[in-house]
Amino acid sequence: MYRTHTCGELRIGDAGKKVTLAGWVQRTRKFGSMTFIDLRDRYGITQLVLDGDTDLGREYVIQATGQVVKRESVNANLPTGEIEIKVESINVLNKAQTPPFTIEEVSDGGEDLRAKYRYLDLRRAPLQRALALRHRLAQEVRNYLDAQGFMEVETPYLIKSTPEGARDFVVPSRMNQGQFYALPQSPQTFKQLLMVAGYDRYFQIVRCFRDEDLRADRQPEFTQIDCEMSFVQQEDVLDTFEGMMRAMFRNALGVDIPNPLPRMSWYDAMDRYGSDKPDIRFGMEIHEISSLVKGHGFGVFDSADYVGAICVPGAAGYTRKQIDELTEWVKRPQVGAKGLIYIRMGEEGIKSSVDKFYTPEQLSEVAAAIGAKQGDLIFCLCGAKRKTQTQLGVLRIEMGNRLGLRDPKVFAPLWIVDFPLLEWDDETNRFYAMHHPFTAPKPEHMELFYSNRKEDLEKVCANAYDFVLNGNELGGGSIRIHQADVQERMFEVLGISKEDADYKFGFIINAFKYGAPPHGGLAFGFDRLCALFGGQETIRDYIAFPKNNQGRDVMIDSPSLIDREQLEELKLIVKTEK
Numbered sequence: 412m413y414r415t416h417t418c419g420e421l422r423i424g425d426a427g428k429k430v431t432l433a434g435w436v437q438r439t440r441k442f443g444s445m446t447f448i449d450l451r452d453r454y455g456i457t458q459l460v461l462d463g464d465t466d467l468g469r470e471y472v473i474q475a476t477g478q479v480v481k482r483e484s485v486n487a488n489l490p491t492g493e494i495e496i497k498v499e500s501i502n503v504l505n506k507a508q509t510p511p512f513t514i515e516e517v518s519d520g521g522e523d524l525r526a527k528y529r530y531l532d533l534r535r536a537p538l539q540r541a542l543a544l545r546h547r548l549a550q551e552v553r554n555y556l557d558a559q560g561f562m563e564v565e566t567p568y569l570i571k572s573t574p575e576g577a578r579d580f581v582v583p584s585r586m587n588q589g590q591f592y593a594l595p596q597s598p599q600t601f602k603q604l605l606m607v608a609g610y611d612r613y614f615q616i617v618r619c620f621r622d623e624d625l626r627a628d629r630q631p632e633f634t635q636i637d638c639e640m641s642f643v644q645q646e647d648v649l650d651t652f653e654g655m656m657r658a659m660f661r662n663a664l665g666v667d668i669p670n671p672l673p674r675m676s677w678y679d680a681m682d683r684y685g686s687d688k689p690d691i692r693f694g695m696e697i698h699e700i701s702s703l704v705k706g707h708g709f710g711v712f713d714s715a716d717y718v719g720a721i722c723v724p725g726a727a728g729y730t731r732k733q734i735d736e737l738t739e740w741v742k743r744p745q746v747g748a749k750g751l752i753y754i755r756m757g758e759e760g761i762k763s764s765v766d767k768f769y770t771p772e773q774l775s776e777v778a779a780a781i782g783a784k785q786g787d788l789i790f791c792l793c794g795a796k797r798k799t800q801t802q803l804g805v806l807r808i809e810m811g812n813r814l815g816l817r818d819p820k821v822f823a824p825l826w827i828v829d830f831p832l833l834e835w836d837d838e839t840n841r842f843y844a845m846h847h848p849f850t851a852p853k854p855e856h857m858e859l860f861y862s863n864r865k866e867d868l869e870k871v872c873a874n875a876y877d878f879v880l881n882g883n884e885l886g887g888g889s890i891r892i893h894q895a896d897v898q899e900r901m902f903e904v905l906g907i908s909k910e911d912a913d914y915k916f917g918f919i920i921n922a923f924k925y926g927a928p929p930h931g932g933l934a935f936g937f938d939r940l941c942a943l944f945g946g947q948e949t950i951r952d953y954i955a956f957p958k959n960n961q962g963r964d965v966m967i968d969s970p971s972l973i974d975r976e977q978l979e980e981l982k983l984i985v986k987t988e989k
């Protein structure tokens with residue numbers, strides 16, 4: 412037997428027992444004639460004490476036998492901190508080279524170095540806690556969905572494109588030269604086919620692949636909790652998955668989320684928060700002030716389509732320098748505003764950057780309209796409506812961060828509902844599906860959906876919904892199209908020719924001709940969900956072997972070149988452009 416106990420297990424009640432532990436030497440300290448060793452495994456750290464010296468290096472794998480004794484100086488930070496093991500014998504199971512960074516709660520290694528030696532980084536307690544939480548949450552999902560009659564079904568990874576708005580990763584086929592599989596961006600079409608096949612309630616904790624330009628904290632492969640149900644309406648889906656989230660919060664975190672969860676229409680979310688994933692942990696809502704500020708000779712506002720404002724509570728003390736810095740901040744291309752107008756509700760009265768154009772009374776009116784009080788600071792932006800709202804939304808989040816209003820231990824989930832079905836793109840001069848092309852128009856908007864007028868199509872809404880938590884879209888789904896002719900119409904609206912639609916999606920259009928039940932579902936981004944539950948912004952710690960910002964796995968050094976023979980077998984020629 413390698414061990415009688417783990418390194419996280421022994422307590423004062425075990426004093427006197429003879430035990431054997433196995434683990435890694437985190438560090439050794441000499442103290443007079445004694446040596447203290449912190450022995451670590453997945454479960455914790457136990458202190459070993461022995462008479463005399465040792466030549467054990469960091470990360471040696473050892474087995475130690477001895478007696479549990481009460482410790483003289485208790486370490487209140489360790490669950491095992493009241494005891495130590497008086498070592499009788501040590502057996503070195505394996506030596507180790509000195510690791511390139513310290514393997515402790517806080518490491519001295521930089522991110523790149525730790526990524527290269529991920530297997531060492533994974534020995535650290537924060538990462539072990541992160542993966543344990545991930546495991547716990549996956550179990551909660553399975554328990555809940557199993558109890559609700561859901562069946563976990565695996566769908567293939569080598570498929571044909573599933574459009575979810577990103578580029579596909581493709582895999583060349585050796586047996587079908589010149590042809591390629593695509594890796595699924597999601598199992599969307601397969602889960603719908605499972606509904607046609609009568610499986611009724613499906614789920615899968617599944618890997619998805621999207622070849623996107625990596626924005627911060629995205630991974631080219633990521634995990635979804637993917638679900639689909641038949642004979643349901645939006646209400647049934649929301650109800651089921653609210654229940655799942657409730658169970659996860661309760662069982663994994665001991666947190667009770669509101670019952671029922673708040674819901675907000677997409678239009679309200681955009682108008683009030685400038686975002687379809689609003690963080691509702693704090694107010695600072697957006698207000699349209701166009702009618703109050705237009706027509707007073709201030710050209711910038713007068714010529715704007717929309718003027719909006721947020722009130723930053725208690726920020727009237729912001730210095731000119733701070734406001735200038737924020738002005739530069741909103742002008743960065745990532746935000747894209749032209750400038751920032753402020754109204755300061757100071758002790759000495761109202762002051763603004765547009766005092767020339769407005770009387771104090773007029774500015775007070777603006778302040779009253781958005782509920783600003785003395786001591787507050789108002790920021791205004793103007794331009795095209797949705798664009799300006801989005802910019803105000805970004806500024807709002809930034810101010811929320813700066814004022815410490817976004818506590819990761821506070822959870823404010825909600826559903827966003829009533830999304831528009833389609834989104835017009837000026838550049839390509841066509842509609843795109845806001846969610847994906849399998850989302851159904853609301854039944855009451857069917858007539859608009861068959862109209863050929865752009866203004867009508869823009870008004871079509873979907874029974875589509877997103878689950879939003881603390882300013883992050885954690886999941887989303889919709890009631891689907893289940894009739895072949897409606898699906899064909901959708902492709903037509905999206906400007907996809909009949910031939911193209913048949914070539915790419917013939918299988919699903921056909922399947923709908925053989926008795927497809929009404930169905931709907933959703934998927935949650937599992938990596939982000941874990942990170943948010945863990946109170947962290949970044950998903951990387953919650954993935955055992957993640958890729959870096961350039962989409963590389965620096966540990967195994969991938970992607971990499973392949974052999975000439977492999978290329979030859981696949982009949983591929985690599986054209987390297989210099």
Ligand code: ASP
Binds near residue numbers: 932
């Ligand atoms: N397949 C969708 C996605 O990946 C989710 C869904 O509609 O169920 O976002």
